[in-house]
Amino acid sequence: MVDASKMEFGASWDQYVQQIAVKAATELGLDAATLGIRARLYKLVLYEEGGRSALHRGTEKSMGMFGTLVVHLPAQYEGGALKVHHKGQTKLIDLSQSSEECFGYSAFFAECEHELQPVTSGHRLTLLYNLIRTTYGPAPAPTNSSVKDALLEAAEYWERDRISWIPECPQKLFIPLEHKCTEADLSFLGLTGRDRAMADVLRSIGRDGSQLLE
Incomplete structure (x- = not known):
C-alpha cells in the first residue's frame, strides 16, 4: 500500500482518470457536469496471492466525497473479485480475465459495503481514488x-x-x-x-x- 503523497503522475494520466471519473459518475446516475465531479488519488494497493479485504464500508475522506473509483492497472492475476453490497443487493465485479493487458475500473457509492475475495494467483494492482463533487448542484426531484x-x-x-x-x-x-x-x-x-x-x-x-x- 502506497499513500498518494508518495506518488506523482503526469498531466495526461490525470486527464485520463478525470474522464473515467465523469463516465463512472454518469453510470452511477449522477449529472457529472453539474456536480463538478473530480477524482482525487488516495492510495495504490497491491494484493498478492491470498490477499483479500474483509467486508467494510469506506469513510468520507474529503468534503464532497460521495464514492470510490478503483482503477485497475495491467497485472496478471486470478480471483480477487470485488463484491459490493447495498440495500440487500450484491454486485460482483471481476476484471481478472483481461487484467494482464487492459486497464479497467469500478466505482461505487461511499455508503456501500464492499469486500475483496482472495486473489488466487498473480498480483492485483489498483489505484484508489476518492470521487468528489465540487459543487452541490440542484436538488433532484423525488422519484416517487x-x-x-x-x-x-x-x-x-x-x-x-x-x-x-x-x-x-x-x-x-x-x-x-x-x-x-x-x-x-x-x-x-x-x-x-x-x-x-x-x-x-x-x-x-x-x-x-x-x-x-x-
Whole structure:
C-alpha cells in the first residue's frame, strides 16, 4: 500500500482518470457536469496471492466525497473479485480475465459495503481514488411523486399551525444526521449517503414554495 503523497503522475494520466471519473459518475446516475465531479488519488494497493479485504464500508475522506473509483492497472492475476453490497443487493465485479493487458475500473457509492475475495494467483494492482463533487448542484426531484405530495401536504399543515402559534406545534424541526460531520464539513456539499438524500428531497419540496431548510 502506497499513500498518494508518495506518488506523482503526469498531466495526461490525470486527464485520463478525470474522464473515467465523469463516465463512472454518469453510470452511477449522477449529472457529472453539474456536480463538478473530480477524482482525487488516495492510495495504490497491491494484493498478492491470498490477499483479500474483509467486508467494510469506506469513510468520507474529503468534503464532497460521495464514492470510490478503483482503477485497475495491467497485472496478471486470478480471483480477487470485488463484491459490493447495498440495500440487500450484491454486485460482483471481476476484471481478472483481461487484467494482464487492459486497464479497467469500478466505482461505487461511499455508503456501500464492499469486500475483496482472495486473489488466487498473480498480483492485483489498483489505484484508489476518492470521487468528489465540487459543487452541490440542484436538488433532484423525488422519484416517487406520492412521497413528494405527502411531504408537501405535511409541510403545509405544519406551516399553518406554526404561523397560528398553536402551543403543540414546534417552530423548528430537527433531523439528526447519520454521519458525523466536522464544523467545516457541515454543509450541503459535505453531506453523504442518506443524509444527502434527505436534504435533496427537502430542498426539492422547498422549490415548490415550502421553505423547509435553513
